[in-house]
Amino acid sequence: MALLEVENLRTYFYTRGGVVRAVDNVSFMLEPGETMGIVGESGSGKSVTCYSLLGLIPRPPGKIVSGSALFGGVDLLSCPKEQLRRIQGKRISMIFQDPMTSLNPYMRVSDQLVEPLLVHDKMSRSQALTKAITSLEEVGIQDAANRINLYPHQFSGGMRQRVMIAMALISRPEILVADEPTTALDVTVQAQILELIRQRQKDLGTAVIFITHDLGVVASFCNRVNVMYAGRIVESAPTDEIFARPMHPYNASLQQSIPALHKKGQALFTIPGLPPDLTIEFRGCPFASRCAHVGEICKEQDPALKQIVPGHGTSCIRFQRGEIADVRIKNFVSAV
């Protein structure tokens, strides 16, 4: 049985400029202990998807229009606030993008680390403090017993992200949502943090939802990947498949845009055009206007995610109908 089952999630923002369909009909499943990546460019709805699950959508203007997210028999989207609160931080927790701003600058690290334990596990302060020190050691902070009394500004960015990880994992959650946890860090620290998350995941058996726009990170880190575009999942497959046999033109173009795959001196590949304005309701595939394989049907029929082979689904209509076999852009395949 799946640990988390999200179905038909729609999160809209009712802004002055119109209704932004930030997440539009997203469904996915998360198995215990697995790492699922959600990839997509900025504004594709990756973060909003996860914020919706954790009740972090500011309401108003945000609203979860439809959908369900079953977690251990509880629908996270419709359950009472109090019930959700008891799941947050205890069974599902989250790491944020910017470790510089996600710790309270006025509170000692110790005070912040023990909070989930005091609230969820009703531990005594001294007990919680002992556990907090252990958890800091587990994320590789040396001299944790002394450093725990420092303030966040006395930690470096990488160390703060370690503290965030320790805090998120301190009550042994079943799901860890990592929202671009390495974006704000430099490359060497990125590798350390990824390694750390992987290590902790192995130790605790936590399932991880990993949000990122970095395909390289996805390749090395995730078991399964959902590619999001314009608020929808356009392709969903095991990581090897995503790279070896892309089934959606967007996914293929995304991979072709990785600079490392190009010859020196050659122009880099870019996807022409811009993502669609999500406030305007449109028919057909959201990627149609930028797609090299676009056909008449793409602008008329609304796409839906369909499994082509078990475990590998695409929302590309023409691929589903067998009209195109290879979604890569031929005349640009040069370096690989």
Next chain:
Amino acid sequence: MATATASIEPAPIRADELVQGTSLWKDAWFRLKKNHVALFGLYTFCTIALLCVVVPFFTGYTYEQTEISLKASAPMEPIFLRSEARKVGEPKKSFIALSNLEDEFLEKPQSDRKAIVAKIASGEVYQEGRDTYQRSNQRHVFGTDPLGRDLLTRVLVGGRISLAVGFAATLVSVCIGVLWGATAGFAGGKVDTVMMRFADILYALPFTVIVILLMVMFGRNFILLFVAIGAVEWLNMARIVRGQIISLKNQEFIEAAISLGLPSHRILFRHLIPNVIGSIIIYATLTVPNVMLLEAVLSFLGLGVQPPLSSWGVLIDEGSRTMETSIWLLVCPAIFFSLTLFSLNFLGDGLRDALDPKSSKD
């Protein structure tokens, strides 16, 4: 576990030099110490407060003890004792200031008067009918008011009242304002609208009307003065705190706190309010002088402190009425009042710089 991840630990920082985290307060005090103007404000204020509390016990006068014959004597003016012998009992004693001594001998020609006064002033004992005049050792450092009360004692006792009103009313306003503003800002939406419109309505009501109503309802009471002023001053505090909370609650660390499943009251009291405490303190130090001025206004209207008790506001008001003849009655309380206001403002300014976590911490 620690050994397993040690390989990916960045070069160890010398832990011995950051064993203890410096708290907000330590940091702020460190920065405040470097700000000489603020420090001057702090010391001046503490000195004045200490004087007000301690010195009235040692002046030898009480704030209410009158001596009609000593009307409005100047600071440090020589004082003379007049003993009027009576048929029975002790002679009746009263004190006269040098400037009023001539008036005692109005029935004599002017030249004689001058001579007599000079004689007494030089220390001689002078007998005139049943009255004996002689120099006394009494001194009034700040002079006396038109009723012959010692001004120094009155200024310091008045200071006690002014400071007490200032601080107590500020405390009341801080408590109400912070709770109200933080709740409104954190709850947002309809709760926020209703709470802040209520504050707007209170804003629109004239302050004096509210105070008069309170006074009529509960009777004139010293404590009530604190409450009345505090009940009006909290509006600004509520607005400031609300604004700060609104800008803070969308910060990532609040989202992180929510994602950890912390209950709302914990987020409000442990995460949000400590983050605005700097603004609260700064605004509170600036509210104290404001409240002291309000108290002066109320006292002027006869709603505040009742005579013979006084406050700086009352004393300045009385002094301004006699400023042509006895300027010290205005100057002495005014110096104390303005020094206090200045030092509190300097201190508030310094605190604003010191409590800003973004300013340099060298």
